[in-house]
Amino acid sequence: MAKREIPEINAGSMADIAFLLLIFFLMTTTMDTDTGLARTMPPPLPPQEDAPPPIRERNVFEVLINANNQLLVEKQPMALQNLKDAAKVFIENPANLATLPEREEIEVPFFGVYPVTTKAVISLQNDRGTQYQMYLAVQNELQAAYNELRDELARRKFNTSFNELSDEQQNAIRVIYPQKISEAEPRNVGGK
Amino acid sequence: MSRFKKKKGNTSPGINTASLPDIVFMLLFFFMTTTTMKEVEMKVMIKSPEATEVTKLEKKSLVTYIYVGKPMRQYQSKFGTEPRIQLNDQFATVDDIQSYIVQERELMKESDRPLMQVSIKADYDCPMGVITDIKQALRRAQALKINYSSRATDKLAYN
Numbered sequence: 265m266a267k268r269e270i271p272e273i274n275a276g277s278m279a280d281i282a283f284l285l286l287i288f289f290l291m292t293t294t295m296d297t298d299t300g301l302a303r304t305m306p307p308p309l310p311p312q313e314d315a316p317p318p319i320r321e322r323n324v325f326e327v328l329i330n331a332n333n334q335l336l337v338e339k340q341p342m343a344l345q346n347l348k349d350a351a352k353v354f355i356e357n358p359a360n361l362a363t364l365p366e367r368e369e370i371e372v373p374f375f376g377v378y379p380v381t382t383k384a385v386i387s388l389q390n391d392r393g394t395q396y397q398m399y400l401a402v403q404n405e406l407q408a409a410y411n412e413l414r415d416e417l418a419r420r421k422f423n424t425s426f427n428e429l430s431d432e433q434q435n436a437i438r439v440i441y442p443q444k445i446s447e448a449e450p451r452n453v454g455g456k
Numbered sequence: 457m458s459r460f461k462k463k464k465g466n467t468s469p470g471i472n473t474a475s476l477p478d479i480v481f482m483l484l485f486f487f488m489t490t491t492t493m494k495e496v497e498m499k500v501m502i503k504s505p506e507a508t509e510v511t512k513l514e515k516k517s518l519v520t521y522i523y524v525g526k527p528m529r530q531y532q533s534k535f536g537t538e539p540r541i542q543l544n545d546q547f548a549t550v551d552d553i554q555s556y557i558v559q560e561r562e563l564m565k566e567s568d569r570p571l572m573q574v575s576i577k578a579d580y581d582c583p584m585g586v587i588t589d590i591k592q593a594l595r596r597a598q599a600l601k602i603n604y605s606s607r608a609t610d611k612l613a614y615n
Contacts, residue, residue, distance in 0.1 A: 279473065282481050298512070298605060299512055299607070300603040300606050301509065301510060302511050302603045303602050303603070305591060306600070390588075391584065393584070395582075397505040397580035400506075400604055411509055
């Protein structure tokens with residue numbers, strides 16, 4: 265009896281079909297993991313509340329951006345490149361100058377008693393005409409100042425980068441360098 | 457005598473490609489599961505600003521998006537060329553933001569509501585006036601966690 269052979273289905277084109285689908289998904293996929301600068305805004309002010317207590321001038325690092333994207337830092341014009349270093353000096357006050365924020369000795373886990381500029385605040389004010397990219401660049405530089413300070417301290421103390429520390433260690437460093445960026449109510453002086 | 461004798465045993469056997477579809481399908485499924493189809497049709501042009509100190513947005517389900525930019529070419533006759541706000545699929549004004557946030561918050565799980573994040577996706581060239589208005593509206597809506605969406609770069613171009 266002759267053996268009946270069942271013809272095999274040619275699956276050679278299966279790969280082609282699968283490739284076609286694969287390429288379709290490759291093209292349509294948007295692998296953009298969303299990144300950005302995270303900020304927390306203060307809650308809205310109750311209308312009848314008294315004005316917040318004034319902060320001493322040495323504790324405020326004033327950054328103004330005008331409608332022409334120019335920076336005024338502590339009443340001096342400044343280029344964006346220098347902002348990070350100026351902010352770092354302000355936040356840390358390494359030389360304990362009287363013009364920079366006062367250092368307070370507080371108890372910090374892992375560090376013991378450590379001088380911290382607890383009252384330092386960076387005040388950022390922009391004009392309605394400021395370009396968004398410029399505003400973000402300034403925010404970015406201020407963030408970079410904090411990140412670098414935290415990272416430097418992490419390396420000095422724990423010999424690793426800030427991101428590799430445990431949560432408690434990170435929180436201890438956050439106590440030493442709390443991120444305080446305050447944004448004033450907007451003004452419109454640029455006439456745009 | 458046959459001059460063209462078939463060489464036997466010397467030919468390398470063809471590589472079995474039967475498993476190729478499997479491999480490709482595996483890749484395919486990987487991309488199908490990781491892909492995020494664009495949920496909204498963009499009606500504004502956005503060229504993302506750049507920053508170096510970016511953080512990743514963790515959970516997509518907690519994030520609400522607000523798009524700001526110039527309307528696309530085909531909408532310019534109707535909406536002009538000034539930066540506009542887009543919420544979901546339509547143009548909106550600053551006054552709509554508060555109700556939009558409330559509505560989005562209602563859709564979230566109750567346990568997630570305090571963790572709600574708002575991502576502001578704005579064009580790099582847009583004036584801060586619009587952004588400030590949005591921020592004030594978000595503050596009024598008690599959506600205080602915001603994220604300025606920006607592309608990660610190694611070095612910032614100082615202008």
